[in-house]
Amino acid sequence: MQSADVVILGAGPAGLLLANLLKRGGIDCVVLERTDRTRVQTRARAGFLAPNTLRILDRHGLAEGLHRNGKQHGACEFRTAEGRFRLDYGNLGRREPHTVYPQQYLVSDLLTSYLEAGGRVHFETEALAVHDTGTTRPTVAVREADGRLARWQARYVAGCDGRHGAARRSLPPGTVRHHRDHGISWLGLLAEAPPSLDAVGYAVHDRGFAGHMARTPEVTRYYLQCERGTATGDWSDGRIWDELDTRMYAAEHGPLHRGRILERGVVDFESDVIEPLRHGSLLLAGDAASLISPSAAKGANLAVLEAELLARALIADLAHGDSEALDRYSRQALEHIWRAQEFSLWMIRLLHREPAAPIGESFFHESLRRSRLESLRTSRSHQDWFAESYTGV
Template sequence: MTERQTNRTVEETADVVILGAGPAGLTLGNLLHAAGIDCVVLERADRAHVQTRARAGFLAANTVRVLDRHGLAAGLHRRGQPHGTCEFRTENGSFRLDYGALGRRELHTVYPQQDLVDDLLTHYLEAGGRIAFGTEAQSVRDAAGPNPTVDVRNAEGRPGRWRARYVAGCDGRHGAARRSLPAGTLRHQRDHGVSWLGLIAEAPPSLDAVGYAMHPDGFAGHMARTADLTRYYLQCERGTPADAWSEDRIWAALDRRMGAADHGPLHHGRIVQRSVIDLESDVIEPLRHGSLLLAGDAASLPAPAAAKGANLAVLEAELLAEALIDELSHGDSRALDRYSERCLQHIWRAQEFAHWMIQLLHSPLLNPTAGPAEESFFHESMRRSRVESLRTSRTHQDWFAENYVGI
């Protein structure tokens, strides 16, 4: 590493500068560092925030295989819980799918994302990896050439600069990597017209399965996190503030939509986290722009109806690490040239299934942007037919299982 003063701006260097310390950035950092590639991770938040910010916690079988391959799965094997069942509750009754025995017979591992990030960060630092907390990337410049630079500011507001051979943008949809994309970059977007109130309750899980409830009042979801915490979702009107619903109203709505009177009561507890999630999807194309490459949420944002985000991030990080190692260690650029194409194949498949899940779980009759009434009733009838096919058709169930766990 070199460092020099240029107009009061400290300039430092690394072969690969990684923006963002989420699953994509930390997986990439671990793999590059293990291969002897000079890299650094720049993260705008402090360490405590990185290790505690809660996200989804369903890891696909392929994600576990990737982490296993690189010695990064010890924590999830100790504390993660295998999961292979989901339950659908409708006006016409309920049914379960043992998806772990369907399709490719693969399971999820329930492991909170903050625990995965903590594992990846601890492993990276203990191995001697470099990370700069409290360092916000402002922009990526000169990405079309062989020596891009990243302008940064530290927690005190002092400017800095990193010079690299490659910049890996793993800093999300609002980060510096996306802001620095050249004109003409394609961004495919879709607003699904659905909003969720996302909740974490200090309460043990009430089902031994992922619960999807399709109620006339709207969708409700139940996802176990730990023995003492449960993730819930409640469909709400677009524009609803996160604090608009009291805890009594939240639990009354969950009880009603989850059918507590018929299926048994839910375990109530204090709501410790809440947010409103507008279900949107987007994809950047291509994912490589000269020396700037995108991964994780910076590359694509699948709507959270199918738990694909973190799983795509880990997959993309492995593909990008392999490509950068080939280029920097062996002078072989073939994998780097194909990186965008390979990732986009997985991304669009994940996007398609997330879109299918949104259509399965949400009635267009509750969506004010769904279009004319006759069209909404047509789509509602198709949705109910889709649910019935999923309940009765083994072929449909196998397809669901393969795509639900697959990535």
């Protein structure tokens, strides 16, 4: 049986930042990742990093690649049947823009830093279950790359392996899970096409929402609201581009740059939160701690914030004997999670029709949505609130 003081499940932003910080704090740790290294470094995910995420990475000397290749972005554009308006949110509220830096680049930076410092990562090692979480020596059952079963023993296990990972599957009976299905789905697309506007685009249309998010000068991410149950191959490339043109009002505001669809996937909007985030020797961070809709670009930013908080708590416990630090981690992280969930829900209601609402209620919700958009267009105080909430965690 192999061992480490902290066994980290998952090599995403949360797991790798946590590993870097523990390694620097003198804590023996190992990362177990079910996929191979190539997959870890090429998974295309979120790309809008919040100002606080940049501060955290700067604080620990992990932002070199981001500063070299990231691009500041501080504007979004809302399009509706009544017209369009732009919010330069980087000059509103706290006057803080996002930094566009695709998540796979950040993950590669964190992985390289950790390995160069002598850190341990076991790729193609699938965590199956976490046992004995109520004791001081939990174990993780794994399937290794060659198919053999093995165990790791730890003082603590950090579950950063997502919503469907072993950490969540190993939570004790009675764990509180707050869950909400929003009844909304997006077809997410990565296109080999330059951005069509110099802002994040949010289009509100009778046919459903459409979104435009620049990633690089050559690649753009798009979203199309679709029916629940849609499969990734149900829409042809031609239909996708035609629908994007329609919903983004290309006839009024100019055509979109078209290109090859590189990647597509369907996202069903669900939110959930686990409380608490500590279950004996098992601790949760990232998507294992909470699932949030992509409507407000909070997921990766929450993961980074939680990883720093968890690293501080583990170092305080293991290096300094602060036995209450990990309970504080849970309380502090949940405060940030619930604030992010609240704004995410506000964005969902701003951008989408109320699903399956009766006719009378549908008119009521649509009227409220138009009112929210008009207030956002005309009220400086509303714009300042939006900017602070949009970029904050």
